[in-house]
Amino acid sequence: MAKVAVRPESQVKKEKKGRRSENSTRDDKSQVKEVSSGRNATLRKSKVNGQEFPEDEVHDDPVLDNVDPGLADVDGSASDDIHEVVEESDSSEDEVTPRNTIGDVPLEWYKDEEHIGYDITGKKIKKKEKQDKLSKFLDSTDYSKSWRKIYDEYNDEEVELTKQEAKLIRRLLKGKTPHAELDPYSTYVDWFEWKDAKHPLSNAPEPKRRFIPSKWESKKVVQYVRAIREGRIKFDKPKEEPRFYLLWGDDSSLSEKTRGLSYIPPPKPKLPGHDESYNPSLEYIPTQEEINSYQLMFEEDRPKFIPKRYSSLRSVPSYENAVKESFERCLDLYLCPRARKKRINIDPESLKPKLPSRKDLKPYPITCYIEYKGHKGAVVSISTEATGQWVASGSADGTVRIWEVATGRCIRMWEFGEAVKHVAWNPLLQIPILAVSVGHDVFILDTGLGGEDEKKKVKELLHIEAPTAGEDFANTTSPVSWLLDDSLGGLRLKHPKIVSSVEWHRKGDYFSTVMPADILEIFPPLYIALLFSVGSKQAILIHQLSKKQTQRVPFKLHGLPVSSAFHPSRSIFFISTKKNVRVYDLLKQKLIKKLETGLREVSSISIHPGGDNVIVGGREGKLCWFDMDLSSQPYRVLKCHPKDITNVAFHPSYPLFASCSEDCTAYVFHGMVYSDLNQNPLIVPLEILRGHSSSNGRGVLDCKFHPRQPWLFTAGADSLIKLYCH
Amino acid sequence: MPKHYRPPGKKKEGNAAKYMTRSQAVKHLQVSLPLFRRLCILKGVFPRDPKKKLKGTHQTYYHTKDILFLKHEPLVEKFREIRAYDKKVKKAISKKNKERAERLLAHKPNYKLDRLIRERYPRFVDALGDLDDCLSMVHLFAALPAVEREKIRVKHIHNCRRLSHEWQAYISRTHKLRKTFISVKGIYYQAEVEGQKITWITPHVLQQVLTDDIDFGVMLTYLEFYETLLAFVNFRLYHSINMKYPPILDPFLEALAADLYALSRWFATKSGAALLGSQAVSSSGSEQHDSETLDGQPDESEIRLAQLQHQLPSSEPGALMHLVEDAEGLDDDDEETKECKSLFKNMKFFLSREVGRESLLFVISAFGGTVSWDGDGAPFKETDQSITHQIVDRPTQVHKFLSREYVQPQWVYDCVNARIILPIDDYLVGRIPPPHLSPFVNNEEEGYIPDYAEKIKQLQAAARKHILPMPGVANDYRDDPQNLLVEGIISRTEASEAADRKQKMLNLEKQYHEELKMELQGVQYTPSTTAIRQSSIEDTEARVGSPSELDQTAEDTGNMAKLVMSRRERGLYEAMQISKKRKQAGVSLLKSRKRRLEEIWPSKLPRCREANLSTSTVIFVI
Structure with missing residues (x-):
């Protein structure tokens, strides 16, 4: 073909x-x-x-x-x-x-x-x-x-x-057909006509399978029939129900709460302020420098939206973060934990407690009245005499001076050649003697004040028979040697370590000395070993002046002692270590109480003349008031100073107390203690006394009240002593 | 032994029993994380903040009851079913059994969210209270392009557009809009429905920016819920004003993207047929109708509307009812709604081509004005002589009708926020309009009042005074408040000057007294000069005299009280002080910027003052 x-x-x-x-x-x-x-x-x-x-x-x-x-x-x-x-x-x-x-x-x-x-x-x-x-x-x-x-x-x-x-x-x-008339893709025309054809082209007989119903098809049909009957196959489209209807009918009867758990509605997005306007006031638009300065900020502090100004509505472009902000809102809605938070909408001033008027609490020291000048170095310690006529001060320049309070005149001066650590007047009127701690020594000085009787008494008191003392020293294991110091006219107690403070008993016969085992001090190694072997029991000694005796505190101390104090009326002894204050009964020789200050480091302690309240000053500028009857925790913590508190003091008769600090200020508080046990002490801050200037990073080093008047003496590192009067 | 050891056989207690972490929850529910997320979004389950976070602070904690709540949700089962069904379809498709796949797809199991909505919002008020996010989201999506890649379907976009228009139509119809604000982020609206303040934002009508770092899956889940919620809310709202929902809109207008207008037309024809002239919009609509029919060119949309009305049997028998209820509704309107309704009464607006049409259509009709726009389907043409205001947003207007005012769009928004008709002088074509201020800010609380806010306040006060007096004595009063106002302005400046003077005098006096005192003291004490006394005097003088010392003492007294506070209170107080300080810093920054601006353009701000005066007179004369 x-x-x-x-x-x-x-x-x-x-x-x-x-x-x-x-x-x-x-x-x-x-x-x-x-x-x-x-x-x-x-x-x-x-x-x-x-x-x-x-x-x-x-x-x-x-x-x-x-x-x-x-x-x-x-x-x-x-x-x-x-x-x-x-x-x-x-x-x-x-x-x-x-x-x-x-x-x-x-x-x-x-x-x-x-x-x-x-x-x-x-x-x-x-x-x-x-x-x-x-x-x-x-x-x-x-x-x-x-x-x-x-x-x-x-x-x-x-x-x-x-x-x-x-x-x-x-x-x-060109790759085309040579003749333009020719259509290479013409439709195919069959070369013969099927119409009326008598015979098929193929003469093969029809196969049998064409006449037999398919088995598999019938199986499939059965499957379908079954599925239709069982409703697995549905032909009619599912009916369209009205999608929306009145979902909330009369729901006034419903109570607020229907769900078991409290539903917290999401917080609404913040409403826009003036600065988000397309045409804000000119003052809302930051300058270019300000925008540049945003780059220097932290990512969190940087303002997220920079206001922009468009002169007309048609020039406003589409906001590029519109979708993103919407997305972030979505994330917030389902990812952020929700919690109800009480937001107090009150005037912050109303949070401040109502204090009693300061006028009602007068008198208290307000203004600096007298300055006592004369020391060459920082005045480390001061002490007032029992009559309130004299003030003794010890300075880092190695001198101790006695001043007349009313005039500011220096009437006596001793030189030690070594920095004075602490001075303390004998609390008895009849015995005007002064205890001074200088380095390893404690001196008991005769001030030579008072009448003839007193002078006599003091002379007797400060007399030691030299030979016997030597024997004693040789025989006993007393850590302190009592010596007579002729040049200064008093006694000299030689301590094994540097003495930081001297405190008198109220009766004026006993006094305690504290020797904080300062590792920074240069000791021979052997000595350190001895020191540790002895423990801190030896850090505090109690001396009896009349018998010239010294004894150790019979208690085991935990931690380094900082200072000590005698109870003003009972035979109770307070020892403050760096963390807490221990109260011992000296007669029964046992621990009565442990006051937990919660301070990092205690610097000073003072006992209320009533004896039931203690204030403790800390190195972080906190002052703790303890009510001993109440608890071993502080009754009130006052965070007043930004720097270390160097000293705290109670007034012997007025309801006043004071704290002084390295930040060159002294605070005066009203601290009223009521005899009624049910009434808590009233503490009112009264005055901040300024005036001292800082030197060598130190401010006010000591403060003491006048024994009779509501006056406060402060000793500063700027070698001044100031008297604040009411 | 671990820290939180629980002996065997002992039940968990406290926070350990109450809360579980997200992974625990997912495991407990036996769902995948995306499905869990979906469930949480739909059910409104959110993480909580337990006091003790036993599994660490980096975990999110769900309440156990919430998880149990999810566990008993029929939707979980439904989702499983859908998943299995999807597998069937997939199998059919992959076996090239197209017929089966199609049949399966036709009968895909579906789920409904109405029960969830009822569960989450048992009362309608609850739903309204939580509507802010819903509205913002729906309005945003109405402006988004459909992105097949992100599965943002055209269906969603159209639905969002429809819902948002329905909502806006309701709001504008019932005059519930209260505040508007054009921000850079979009246009904020605030409406008050059933005592709930609902704020939403619509983006500017422009191409929106889609960035890659957005998971649209989350957003679409939200959108699914929000669409349903808003539809039900709209249903209820339409039901409350005796309207059928969903509204059947004129497709001709819809095609022209004039949905909002179509909706208002729908409203008007539905109720306005009975209540002729009760609404500005409806009256204009019917007028338009008349004129058009007279012209002999029956609008297609009109025909369609008529057809629809015939189709809806509910409209005829309920007509009288509508009348009664509408009358009642009118009485029910509170003071504010009435005020809003009559703000743009008897004003006819025409929007030029370049003006954002949707927003203005919404706002103006919400405040009782009549609006038309340049384009097809508009109710009246630009050549209409009765137009009182034409809103134009172009640098120059070439052809001007003398019978109307040409103003910028911001004027409408400012009027709405101030609730008075502001003088149009500043908003004329080609001028930079005065600053647009946020109506959501409480200026007094903020501590800084922009100039324009003060001006608006004066105008408001003036408008209120103007309305109050009786018509007979109005003439006398007309001058008086003006004078008063002028006096007020003068006296304010005077007062400030006087205050300055007084301060100066006081200072001088004080100084004199001090000198006197010093002299006295000096006379008294110089003979007996003790250095100490002198110094003490000096000290006291220093204390009293110098202001820094005074400040010091004031600060000291403040600090004193702080000392006695408990630690918690002190912390609170300090936090408050910090926030206060931050606020003050913001205000002072604004003030300094303003001062600087005044230095740069000293002439600008006084001129503003002058304008202020003149405009206030304008208000009174009209």
Whole structure:
């Protein structure tokens, strides 16, 4: 069968006609007579310009010829056409028979020959005379169609292409079909008609399976039927119910709370302020410098929104974070823990407790009245005499001075050559003696004040028989040696360690000394070993002046002792270590109470003249008031000073107490203790006393009340002593 | 032994029993984390803040009861079912069983959220109280583009648009809008519905920016819930004003993206047919209707509306009821609603092409004005002579009708916030309008009052005075408040000057007294000069005299009281002081900036003052 595509006849016809005209032109040009080459010339290649292209139109003719006459007869017009084609089949041979008969051999074989080949009779065909380039060029310029001329190397002649041929070639070069009329993708038309065909093309009998119902299909059907019956497959669309209805009817009867757990509604987003306006007031817009300074801020502090101003509504762009902020809000809503927080909307001033008027609590020291000048170094310690006439002060310049309170005159001075640590007057009026701690020594000095009787008494008191003392010293294991110091006119108690403070018993016979085991001090290593082996029991000693005896405290101390104090009326002894204060009964020799200060480091302690209240000053500037009857915890902690508290003091008769600190201030408080046990002490801060200046980073080092008047003495690191009066 | 050791057989107690971490909860519920998140969002379960965080501070804790609440939620089962169903569909698709897949998809199990909404908001007021986020989200999505990649479907966007318009239509219809504010982030609105203040933000009508760092899954879950919630809320609200929900809109107007107007038309035709002229909008609508029918070109939309009205049987029998109820509704209106309703009464607005239409349509009609716009479907044309205000947002207006005012859009918003008709001088075309201030700020509380806020306050006071007097004596009064106001302004400046003077005098007096005292003391004490006394005098003088010392003493007295406070109270007090200080710093920054601005343009602010005066007179004369 023909395997060639069959085209509709009309098209074929058109092609044939076109070709006919083509051929006629060719005939004119070629002298060689056209010879009908018969049907077998199916394929011929014309070599034009070295390019080959098949001429497949030619195939049509044999195909049509071979068609079954019965089929071809169906259409009369078609058969007419075929006849026409058949008649003109001679002219379909559109190629000039080659003059040269050498066949398809490489032409370079004849390159050096005189001839180009042989004609049909076997004679040599001579090469033509070659034109020189100039004449060629002239020819080409003369003849306008010379571009269409092609040199046929095979036949050694020049051929001029017709217009149609040139067109054909152009189309081929473009990769199109050579003839524009031809549709390469035409619809397929079957070559025979099925209509009314009596016999099938295939004569095979129908297979059996075509007549038997499918087993698998029936199974599937059963499955479907079952599924439909059971309602697994539904065909009708689900009914559209009204999606929205009145969800909340009359809900006034519902109570507020319906859920078990408390529902916390999310906090509402913050409402925008003036600065978020598209056109805010000019003062809301930060300057460029301010915007630049935001870069230096921490990420958290940096303002998230920078106000901007647009002159009109139309120039406002879309906000780039709109979606993001919405998203963040979503995250907040479902990720952030919610908690109810009470926000107090009150005036902060109302938080301050109502204090009794300070006017009602007068008198108390208010203004600096007198300054006592004379010391060269920081005044470390002061002490008032029992009558309130004299003040003794010890300074870091190694001197102890006695001043007249009323006039500010220095009446006596001792020089020790070493920094004075502590001075303390004997609390008895009859014995005007002064205890001074300097380095390792404690001096008991005769001040030489008072009348003749007193002087006599003091002389007796401060007398030691030298030999016996020596024996004693040799025999006993007393850690302190009592010596007579003639140059200063008093006693000298030599301690193994540096003495930090001296405190008198109320009766004036006993006094205690504290030797904090300061590791910073340069001891020989052996001594340190001894010190630790002895423990801190030795850190506090109690001396009896009348018997010139010294004894250790019979209690075990926990921690380093800072200071000690005698109870003002009973035989109770307070020892404050760095963390807490221990209260011992000296008669029963046992611990009564432990006061837990909660301070980092205790610096000073003072006992209320009533004996039931204690104030403790700490190094972090806190002052603790203990009510011994109440608890071992502080009744009130006052955070008043920004720096260390150096000393605290109670007034012996007025309800006053004071604290002084390194920040150059002294606070005066009203501290009323009631005899009624049910009433708590009343503490009212009264006054902040300033006036001292800081030197070497230290401020006020000591404060003491006047024994009779509501006056306060303060000793500063600026080598001044000040008296504040009411 | 661990710190919180529980002997075997002993139940957990306290915080350990009450709270569980999120991973524990997820394990307990046997759901995936995304599903857990979805459940939490839908059920409104949120983490809590236990006092003792037994599993560490970095965990989120849920209340055990909340988790049990989730556990018993039928939705969990439903989600499982859907998941199984999805697997079936997937299997069918992958087996190329298209028919089955389609059949399955047609019957996909669905879930509803109405029960959840009822559960979360047992009362309608609760739902209204929690509506802020819902509205903001829906309005945002109404402005978003549909992004298939993020699963933001066109369906969602359209639904959001519809819901937001329905809400706005209700608000504007019932005149419940209270405050508006154009911020850089969008336009804020505050409405008051059933005593609940509802604030929402709508983005500026522009292409929104979508960034990559957003998980739209979370947002869409929220949106799903919010859409349902808002639909139910709208239903209830429409029900309360005897309207059918969902409203059937004019497709012609809808196609023109004038949904809001279409809704208001719907409202008007539904109730306005019975209540002619009760509403500005409805009257204008019916007028328009008349004119159009007279012209002989029956609008398509009108026809459609008429058809729809015929289709809806509920409208006819209920007409009388509507009348009664509307009348009642009118009586029920509180003072504020009445005020809002009549703000733009008898004013006809026309929006130019460049003006944001949606927002202004909403706002103006909410305050009783009549609006039209440049475009198809508009109720009246630009050439309408009865237009009183044209809202324009362009640098110059070439063609001007003399019968109307040309103002910038900000004027409308400022009027709404001030609740008075502001003078239009500052808002004329081509001018930079005065600052737009937030109505949500309490200026007194903030401690800083911008100039324009003060001016508005004066105008408000003036307007109120103007309304009060009787018409007969109005003439006399007319001058009086003006004078008063002028006097007031003058006296304020005078007062400040006088105060300064007084202060100066006082200072001088004090100085004189001090000198006198010093002299006296000096005379008294110089003969017996003890250095100490002298110094003490000096000291006391220093204490009394110099202001720094005075400050010191004042500060000291403050500190004294602080000393006695308990630690907790002191902490609270200090925290309050810090916040106070921060606030003051903000105010002082603003003040300093203003001072600097005044230095740069000294002429600008006084001119503002002048304008202030002149405008106030304008108000009185009108």
